[in-house]
């Protein structure tokens with residue numbers, strides 16, 4: 001954690017999804033209803049303000065406990081200078097279901113907070129609140145009565161010094177999210193929530209409004225969707241329309257990154273690599289790896305579909321995380337490097353995100369298929385997180401938990417990240433590896449190139465993928481797609497009726513291969529002797545018979561030694577020969 005480092009922090013509105021939860025309010029036996037200047041608005045102050053101290057739960061739990069019956073519309077404006085943050089939020093509370101409403105106001109327990117409703121100043125010192133000492137957070141409970149049919153206007157202002165306490169607050173408060181502890185800043189937008197969290201704000205779902213960030217001019221912005229960025233009077237002003245929030249906004253300090261710029265491919269695509277300047281040592285290796293990966297994809301697929309590619313090594317995203325998107329004609333790949341020990345930790349994500357420049361923002365395939373293809377391409381370039389054998393075992397392990405075919409996985413959100421990775425990413429990639437084995441490299445990669453042509457600017461699903469490969473190969477591939485995409489099963493091979501004969505110093509080993517799950521698949525069968533190894537590619541249609549003639553006694557029979565498919569693994573011994581099913 002970066003504590004005490006002089007970092008300028010950017011904050012915007014506090015907006016979070018609020019599923020219904022139980023309401024827990026400190027007991028308020030007696031209240032004094034006060035008629036203020038505004039004849040309609042009643043602010044109810046408890047006779048005695050109470051504090052409820054809550055230790056340790058995850059910050060998310062707190063929000064689940066609070067249920068609000070309103071939504072917010074509002075413009076947030078945040079201005080940041082060197083060591084000072086000033087936030088102003090003009091808001092409107094709408095969609096209340098009754099006249100009496102509890103408004104939840106979140107703030108650090110330091111800094112200055114000021115709130116007015118309908119021009120009436122709220123006396124915060126007289127309100128009950130939750131105190132979350134672990135987070136330095138206070139949540140005030142404001143009980144208002146106002147006609148539910150009228151929007152309730154208000155203003156929230158917060159001001160603080162950006163010091164170590166403030167940075168600690170930010171880090172603690174947002175540890176379950178990708179909140180920056182360092183430059184640059186990631187603001188993630190999705191239809192459901194906007195991040196990062198503001199240091200102070202009203203808890204509730206924000207539906208509309210603008211977020212205005214005023215930053216010193218040394219900040220630059222990269223974003224996944226169009227937003228307004230202006231430079232004026234040594235300031236960078238960013239205007240984010242909250243009504244169409246989807247995607248990511250990255251704000252970084254110019255000079256934070258070391259930029260490496262070069263051209264690549266026949267079309268001389270610009271490649272700009274941003275690596276944190278303090279990573280100078282790795283920067284060359286990262287550039288070389290990026291170039292190698294892109295060249296591999298150009299070779300297998302086609303020139304990059306952008307005139308410029310930016311690859312950003314992001315110090316605040318944990319390694320293994322990344323994303324890819326398009327920003328005004330540029331292909332942007334973000335690769336997390338936080339907590340990475342070695343450069344190898346980063347490369348699989350780099351290869352995956354860069355592959356999305358082809359199968360991702362260029363195509364309009366079912367997203368799950370794109371994840372499988374991006375992982376496949378990364379693996380084809382030599383960058384899979386684990387060995388093929390280990391990856392296969394992970395797939396088998398989590399498949400027995402998930403038990404649904406890929407076609408189903410494409411349609412649903414898999415919340416368990418290990419299951420999601422094993423099924424959508426790894427199994428999704430492995431089936432394309434199996435198709436590569438069935439069709440051979442030439443036909444298979446021609447199929448991928450045809451997919452790029454066919455699915456650019458056109459929605460493609462699994463049926464379209466099948467048609468493309470059938471067209472390119474001239475084969476009916478229904479059997480392959482049915483087996484691998486529409487069932488959750490994988491081949492389950494075993495060897496039986498093994499015969500070993502010896503005649504004049506020559507050995508003949510013959511055996512039957514049975515697939516309990518009755519797949520039709522080509523299969524590599526390897527037989528090892530003390531000095532040599534022989535491989536045959538055979539077709540197994542539920543079963544097959546194989547024979548090898550050898551000069552020495554065989555010691556091992558290995559099925560699928562090069563891991564072309566996911567199949568049940570086992571190991572046993574027959575007549576002194578080791579049977580290994582990979």
Ligand SMILES: [Zn+2]
Nearest residue numbers: 352356371374
């Ligand atoms: Zn992906």
